[in-house]
Amino acid sequence: MxxxxxxxxxxxxxxxxxxxxxxxxxxxxxxxxxxxxxxxxxxxxxxxxxxxxxxxxxxxxxxxxxxxxxxxxxxxxxxxxxxxxxxxxxxxxxxxxxxxxxxxxxxxxxxxxxxxxxxxxxxxxxxxxxxxxxxxxxxxxxxxxxxxxxxxxxxxxxxxxxxxxxxxxxxxxxxxxxxxPVAPERLEEAVRLFLEYFAVAPGGRTLIPAPLYHASPSQHAVLALAAGLDITLMPRFDAKEFLRLIEHHRIEQVQVVPTMFVRLLRLPKDVRERYDLSSLTSVVHAAAPCPPHIKHAMIDWLGPVLREYYGGSETGAVTWCDSAEWLAHPGTVGRPRGTGAVAVLGPDGQPLPAGAAGDIYLKPADAWPQFTYLGDPDKRAAMEAPGLPGYVTIGDIGHLDEDGYLYLSDRRNDLVISGGVNIYPAEIEGCLLSLDGVRDAAVFGIPDEEFGEVLAAHVEIEHGVTLGGGEVRAHVAERLAGYKVPRAVVFEERLPRDESGKLFKRQLRDPYWAGHDGAI
Structure with missing residues (x-):
């Protein structure tokens, strides 16, 4: 086109x-x-x-x-x-x-x-x-x-x-x-912070490529309307159409998920260079960990316009980082801004030192509304940090560095414990995405009599590419510790993701565990 x-x-x-x-x-x-x-x-x-x-x-x-x-x-x-x-x-x-x-x-x-x-x-x-x-x-x-x-x-x-x-x-x-409910003055503050952190001016032009049934694009749209932005919606994400819309409507700001970066980078270089993207001043991403090599490639392509935040439907955005901060702290999802805060706690509920991975607890910004779960207040109470009023966990594991920047390891639900060793599949998925020909990857634990669980990788490859399980395992073995090499490699025509990039990993994992009741 x-x-x-x-x-x-x-x-x-x-x-x-x-x-x-x-x-x-x-x-x-x-x-x-x-x-x-x-x-x-x-x-x-x-x-x-x-x-x-x-x-x-x-x-x-x-x-x-x-x-x-x-x-x-x-x-x-x-x-x-x-x-x-x-x-x-x-x-x-x-x-x-x-x-x-x-x-x-x-x-x-x-x-x-x-x-x-x-x-x-x-x-x-x-x-x-x-x-x-x-x-x-x-x-x-x-x-x-x-x-x-x-x-x-x-x-x-x-x-x-x-x-x-x-x-x-x-x-x-x-x-x-x-x-x-959000009081008018809190909504005004939320709009002000949205314009500041998303680096867009009132009346500016934004593109929403993710489905509005997800929390981030829904909130983005609500705040964009409140700020009077020019809004372009995509019915579904398509990499070339995404670039065309940015050029055609002189889009200044867009919010994406890392899966979209992967699909954009899969376009031939001459196709990517065909479009004038100079209007972009802010490309915000969130919702999932972004493999460092993917983010490096995006910054190399678009320049220092990338911004990242971390939070959840329950907490809103709590940490932020721009391109310069990320390049100085590769792999980070930022550090708290404004009145938000982060704590990383160990099994005993005590804060962990810098570099030690534990459960991430977030204190939402003051402008963010309090929340509960419909019909399940006990689940809301169970999220709270012992001894830290106002802090809740959304189920992620990670660590802080000496400068207070946060790094994600994985979802606690996705954590694999093999032979007593904690393994974070997100790291291995990022490694697999660096293998030429791999379009998408999902790594998770499957039952094993000796180790309790071992790793399986379900891999989606580019059309016309031929890869074998041995090549996939060798690629990981060259870059990561041996215990992080998947035992099983399965090739899929398409992994079960929705338009926003959310991976329905349980659809792949559940058949392996059927009849095991979660234990060997």
Whole structure:
């Protein structure tokens, strides 16, 4: 695809796959949605569910619910059967908005009394996702005609509702993170920090390539709307389209995940150099550890515009680092900014010295809302650090260096203990990604009679590449300790990741452990 001359930059808008709304049109549609929800019986404090791919309507529904004092719950549209039933029931949503092609799955598990509004799949969104847009089913009110039948809401509810976002379900059943309402002055502070840390000015241009059902892109979109940014959404991530959009819309700021870096770097060099990316001032990444060689390559390509943060749906961003800090502390995810803080604790609950790996506990910034889990306050209480009020763990292991910079080892759920030795699969996955021809990798523990568990690597290779298990093991053996070499190597056509790069490792791991009950 040849580069296209950028258009003149006009007033900020919200766009996706050929559809575009300026802010006045966006806000009017949101206000009509609010009135429609009220007519449907939704009241302040209620929740609605949004089962849509990325498109402007997703954000309009979210904004419309907020105008009414209700909460829009973004739902992973990949969820099927039990997962979808759990979220729709657990959230207590009164109304569900769903794309036409997703309606059958929604209605099959719809709780009694829940109303449905159908959204036609925009042709550009369907094309970007690789299917033809189906005609509306006609079984439910159609979003565009439904909102057109209601006037804009005449009185905005002043109090913002609690918000709910569900985990991806990569390690178990999706969990609903319930955040307390955000006071206006705290929202103003959150927007100010967003603009500062993401290095973008009010009215600037941002690109959101990850699905809005995940916490980070959802929060990014909400803050970008509050800051009046020009927002371009991608229905799904495609490396060349990502570069084209940056050039075409003169994108200044984007938030990505490390898997997207890998896919971008897999493009031929001449393709990458075809696009003018000089408008970029900030490329923020988070959500997963980034292999150092990948980040070095991205900085070499784009320059010192990379920024990284670490946190979770429950805590928000707590640590930050820019490119200069990372180059001085390779592999770090940054150190706390503002009022946030980090502690690394050992099994006895005591702080560990610099360099020692332990459980990471985060103290969210003061502007971040308190949280709990829907229907599971005990799980929330179990996250708290003994003797450190306000600190919680989101299940990661890592260490601090002498300068207070944090480094991630892995998720505690992914930790492999083989013969009494702790092994962090993320390190081995990063090593595998440095092998020519490897597109993706997942490493995890499988049962072993002698060692308790040993390593298995499931590897996705580039089309047309031939690799054997011996070559994969030899590559790791040359670079890491012998006990980190996978015992089993399995080649997969595609590893189970969603668009944001979240890896459903349990789908690969569970069959090995079936019948073992987690022990040998």
């Amino acid at each position: 040849e580069a296209v001359a950028p258009p003149a930059v006009g007033a900020p808008a919200i766009r996706c796959a050929g559809a575009e709304r300026d802010y006045p049109a966006f806000l009017e549609r949101a206000a009509r949605i609010a009135t429609g929800l009220r007519a449907t019986g939704v009241e302040p404090g209620d929740r609605i569910a949004v089962v849509l791919r990325n498109e402007p309507a997703h954000l309009e529904i979210t904004a419309g619910a907020a105008l009414l004092g209700a909460c829009a719950v973004p739902v992973n549209w990949h969820f099927r059967q039990d997962e979808l039933r759990h979220v729709l029931t657990d959230s207590g949503s009164k109304v569900v908005f769903a794309h036409s092609d997703l309606l059958a799955g929604v209605t099959a598990v719809l709780p009694e009394g829940v109303r449905v509004v159908e959204a036609a799949v925009p042709a550009g969104v369907a094309a970007a996702c690789g299917f033809a847009a189906p005609p509306p089913t006609g079984a439910h009110p159609l979003l565009d005609s439904w909102l057109a039948g209601h006037p804009p809401l005449d009185a905005i509810v002043a109090e913002r509702p609690p918000t709910v976002i569900y985990s991806s379900g990569t390690t178990g059943r999706p969990k609903g993170v319930l955040r307390e």
